[in-house]
Amino acid sequence: MCQPVRVSDTSSSTPVCVLGLGLIGGSLLRAATAAGRSTWGYNRSNASVEAARADGFEADTDLVATAKRAADENALIVIAVPVPAVDTILGAIAEHAPDCPITDVVSVKAEIAAAVGRHGLAKRYVGGHPMAGTSESGWAAGDENLFRGAVWVVATDEGADAAVWTEVARLALDCGAEVVPADSKEHDRAAARISHLPHILAETLAITGDAGGPLALGLAAGSFRDGTRVAGSAPRLVRAMCEGNQEALLTALDEALELLTKARTELADRSSTEDLVDSGHAARLRYEQRDDWEISGIAPGDDGWVMAMREAGRRGGRLRSL
Amino acid sequence: MCQPVRVSDTSSSTPVCVLGLGLIGGSLLRAATAAGRSTWGYNRSNASVEAARADGFEADTDLVATAKRAADENALIVIAVPVPAVDTILGAIAEHAPDCPITDVVSVKAEIAAAVGRHGLAKRYVGGHPMAGTSESGWAAGDENLFRGAVWVVATDEGADAAVWTEVARLALDCGAEVVPADSKEHDRAAARISHLPHILAETLAITGDAGGPLALGLAAGSFRDGTRVAGSAPRLVRAMCEGNQEALLTALDEALELLTKARTELADRSSTEDLVDSGHAARLRYEQRDDWEISGIAPGDDGWVMAMREAGRRGGRLRSL
Numbered sequence: 001m002c003q004p005v006r007v008s009d010t011s012s013s014t015p016v017c018v019l020g021l022g023l024i025g026g027s028l029l030r031a032a033t034a035a036g037r038s039t040w041g042y043n044r045s046n047a048s049v050e051a052a053r054a055d056g057f058e059a060d061t062d063l064v065a066t067a068k069r070a071a072d073e074n075a076l077i078v079i080a081v082p083v084p085a086v087d088t089i090l091g092a093i094a095e096h097a098p099d100c101p102i103t104d105v106v107s108v109k110a111e112i113a114a115a116v117g118r119h120g121l122a123k124r125y126v127g128g129h130p131m132a133g134t135s136e137s138g139w140a141a142g143d144e145n146l147f148r149g150a151v152w153v154v155a156t157d158e159g160a161d162a163a164v165w166t167e168v169a170r171l172a173l174d175c176g177a178e179v180v181p182a183d184s185k186e187h188d189r190a191a192a193r194i195s196h197l198p199h200i201l202a203e204t205l206a207i208t209g210d211a212g213g214p215l216a217l218g219l220a221a222g223s224f225r226d227g228t229r230v231a232g233s234a235p236r237l238v239r240a241m242c243e244g245n246q247e248a249l250l251t252a253l254d255e256a257l258e259l260l261t262k263a264r265t266e267l268a269d270r271s272s273t274e275d276l277v278d279s280g281h282a283a284r285l286r287y288e289q290r291d292d293w294e295i296s297g298i299a300p301g302d303d304g305w306v307m308a309m310r311e312a313g314r315r316g317g318r319l320r321s322l
Numbered sequence: 323m324c325q326p327v328r329v330s331d332t333s334s335s336t337p338v339c340v341l342g343l344g345l346i347g348g349s350l351l352r353a354a355t356a357a358g359r360s361t362w363g364y365n366r367s368n369a370s371v372e373a374a375r376a377d378g379f380e381a382d383t384d385l386v387a388t389a390k391r392a393a394d395e396n397a398l399i400v401i402a403v404p405v406p407a408v409d410t411i412l413g414a415i416a417e418h419a420p421d422c423p424i425t426d427v428v429s430v431k432a433e434i435a436a437a438v439g440r441h442g443l444a445k446r447y448v449g450g451h452p453m454a455g456t457s458e459s460g461w462a463a464g465d466e467n468l469f470r471g472a473v474w475v476v477a478t479d480e481g482a483d484a485a486v487w488t489e490v491a492r493l494a495l496d497c498g499a500e501v502v503p504a505d506s507k508e509h510d511r512a513a514a515r516i517s518h519l520p521h522i523l524a525e526t527l528a529i530t531g532d533a534g535g536p537l538a539l540g541l542a543a544g545s546f547r548d549g550t551r552v553a554g555s556a557p558r559l560v561r562a563m564c565e566g567n568q569e570a571l572l573t574a575l576d577e578a579l580e581l582l583t584k585a586r587t588e589l590a591d592r593s594s595t596e597d598l599v600d601s602g603h604a605a606r607l608r609y610e611q612r613d614d615w616e617i618s619g620i621a622p623g624d625d626g627w628v629m630a631m632r633e634a635g636r637r638g639g640r641l642r643s644l
Contacts, residue, residue, distance in 0.1 A: 131541050131542075131543040132543060133543070133544070150543065151540060151541055151543070153541065180537070180540060180541060182537060182541075186537060187541075189534065189538075190534045190537050190538035190541050191541065193530055193531045193533065193534040193538045194531045194534065194538050194539070194541055194542040194543075194545070194546040195541075195542075195543070195545055195546065197527060197530055197531075198527055198545035198546050198548075198549040199545060199599075200582070200585060200595070200598065201523045201526070201527055201549060201582075202545070202549060202602065202606075203585075203598050203599055203601070203602025203603070203605075203606075204523070204578050204581045204582055204585070204598065204602065205519060205520055205523055205578070206602045206603075206605035206606040206609065207581055207598075207601050207602050207605045208515055208519055208574055208577050208578050208581070209515045209516045209519075209605065209609065210605035210608055210609065211515065211577065212511065212512045212515040212516065213636070214612060214613075214636070214637055214638030215502070215504060215508060215512050215635060215636050215637075215638065216511075216512035216515045216516050217516070217608065217609050217612045217638070218473060218502060218612060218614060218635075218638045218640070219453050219473055219475065219502060219504075219509075219512050219513065219516055219517075220453075220516040220517075220609065221453040221454060221455070221472065221473070221516075221517070222455070222551075222552075223516070223517055223520035223521060223524070223551075223552045224516040224517065224520050224609075226520075226548040226549070226551050226552070227520040227523060227524060227548070227549055227552070228602075228605075228606050228609065229544075229545075229548050230544075230545045230548070230549070231602040231603055231605065231606035232603070232606045232607070232610065233603075234603075235596075235599045235600050235603045238595070238599050238603075239594070239595050239596060239599050242589070242595045242599070243589070243593055243594060243595055246589060246590075246593055249589065250586065250589060250590055252530055253582065253585070253586050253589070254586070255530050255533065256526050256527070256530050256582070257579070257582055257583065257586065259526045259529055259530065260522070260523075260526055260575065260578070260579055260582070261579065263522060263525075263526070263575070264572065264575050264576070264579065267564070267565070267568060267571065267572060267575070268568075268572055271565055271568055272561070272565060273522070273560070273561050273564045273565055274557075274561060276522065276525050276526065276529075277521075277525055277557045277560050277561050277564070278557050279525070279529050280524065280525025280526065280528045280529050280550075280553045281525070281528075281553055281554070281555075281556075281557045281560075283525075283528035283529045283531070283532035283550075283553065284524075284525075284528040284550050284553035284554045285554070286532055286539065287528065287531065287532065287539050287542065287546075287550065288554065290536060290539045290540060291536075292540060313537055313540075314535070314536070314537050315536055315537075316536030316537065316539070316540045318540070
């Protein structure tokens with residue numbers, strides 16, 4: 001583990017096998033193809049596979065054949081199915097392509113890493129999470145530019161294989177994203193705050209607004225429209241994301257409940273919203289003014305690279321090349 | 323009150339005097355001018371008045387002179403100052419232009435109506451609230467098209483003067499908006515749900531995300547950006563809006579707290595977010611698919627027009643012409 005991996009500035013030529021062709025998997029298949037990679041994909045649904053083929057991509061409903069091809073061509077396998085389907089996919093990989101490097105683009109990292117471990121695939125796995133999406137889903141919603149300029153978390157856990165890590169990071173860079181290295185659990189805690197809690201609050205706002213009937217919905221302008229946008233996402237995807245990150249989401253939700261309860265008391269007792277509004281405004285400004293600096297000088301495989309990468313990610317750093 | 327007002331399809335030629343030249347007042351001055359009205363404005367700040375003049379508009383820092391001109395030309399006076407300044411403005415109107423028709427564009431209606439009453443101006447007042455805005459403020463942020471296609475609530479309270487009501491509705495239509503007739507208190511309850519609660523939740527989300535440090539803020543994508551957008555609004559404007567609608571906001575906030583507390587329990591006890599997510603998604607769909615139908619056949623001044631207009635607004639109707 002102490003030998004630095006040979007890293008060049010050229011992008012990888014490793015083939016990419018995408019399992020799951022929804023919004024994220026379908027966008028990834030397109031983006032990797034556009035980056036010049038040899039690619040093919042699998043989807044359970046015949047309709048999605050036919051749509052992908054009609055768009056000129058290689059796709060199949062045969063999971064076993066798809067995994068065997070990955071083994072034959074030593075492809076990087078990308079798991080891009082919803083959480084409930086991950087176990088079936090891992091079973092097929094363990095049986096037919098156990099030596100391939102594996103990553104995933106599922107939103108919760110610790111849960112997937114644990115499932116990978118149960119299938120004995122931990123050594124060849126480095127998780128990933130592109131922070132991109134729309135409220136739409138399915139192959140047709142995909143876009144080869146979905147990841148351009150987006151952030152892509154590459155799991156940087158103790159014992160990560162430097163070569164696999166590099167392959168995953170290069171795939172993200174090839175898709176036009178910037179890489180944020182993060183420990184899986186830290187990623188999940190951060191995602192709860194900035195991705196899962198926003199969904200919970202959007203659902204809550206949608207219900208409370210709707211309870212005001214047609215007058216309220218008819219008066220709704222930008223603040224309600226933007227604040228409820230992600231409540232338009234498919235419920236099964238929102239649930240999979242939120243329920244897959246239960247512990248971290250409960251922590252974030254408890255913090256939000258405490259803030260709201262205090263604000264309620266302040267408004268009722270002192271007719272004021274000062275504390276909440278001033279703190280919220282300052283927080284939003286920090287978000288708007290955040291500094292996305294470039295990580296450099298850390299090579300995967302160097303002594304202490306995992307800790308160094310992780311610490312850089314924690315401070316807001318991003319890899320823009322490898 | 324039972325004689326119908328003579329209503330024609332031509333827009334009004336009544337001059338418009340705008341008191342307060344911030345985002346809303348400044349946009350209104352521009353829009354009314356573009357609609358062919360004679361207009362002039364007042365602002366306390368010399369810088370705003372100079373900026374408005376530099377853009378070719380008539381503006382002054384002299385409140386008394388501005389109000390006297392409104393009396394001389396029998397203008398429709400529009401109060402467009404923040405809530406804390408409303409009392410001073412009403413004092414000047416009561417002294418120098420007590421017979422002018424008066425409206426306002428402040429977000430909370432019942433509180434302003436009460437202040438108008440205390441100054442003995444209730445008979446000539448019909449409140450208004452254009453549901454438009456951005457997170458910016460000040461004269462420079464104004465836009466003559468800000469109200470185009472937006473909804474503009476015209477207060478439709480018991481005893482409203484049909485002629486003043488018609489003037490206010492015509493100003494809204496002239497600015498390109500659609501008129502929603504609503505009782506002041508019903509407006510305030512609806513606004514709490516779709517405008518003030520969204521601000522409270524946005525502030526809460528901004529704080530909870532920011533507590534995750536640079537890693538969390540760096541991973542934030544669309545759901546966090548949109549969910550916190552209005553936390554970027556000036557705190558004093560958010561506070562004035564929320565605190566001015568205390569009672570209705572507490573009701574909406576309590577409903578949100580109850581939903582979130584139930585969701586917290588469901589997630590902790592059953593690892594599920596089903597109830598909240600399914601209901602939130604259904605509510606968002608109702609919002610997306612709401613029917614904005616056109617009100618017709620009710621003339622201000624007709625027997626029972628106030629109740630008929632109000633009932634139409636409650637069911638989602640909008641006036642597109644008068």
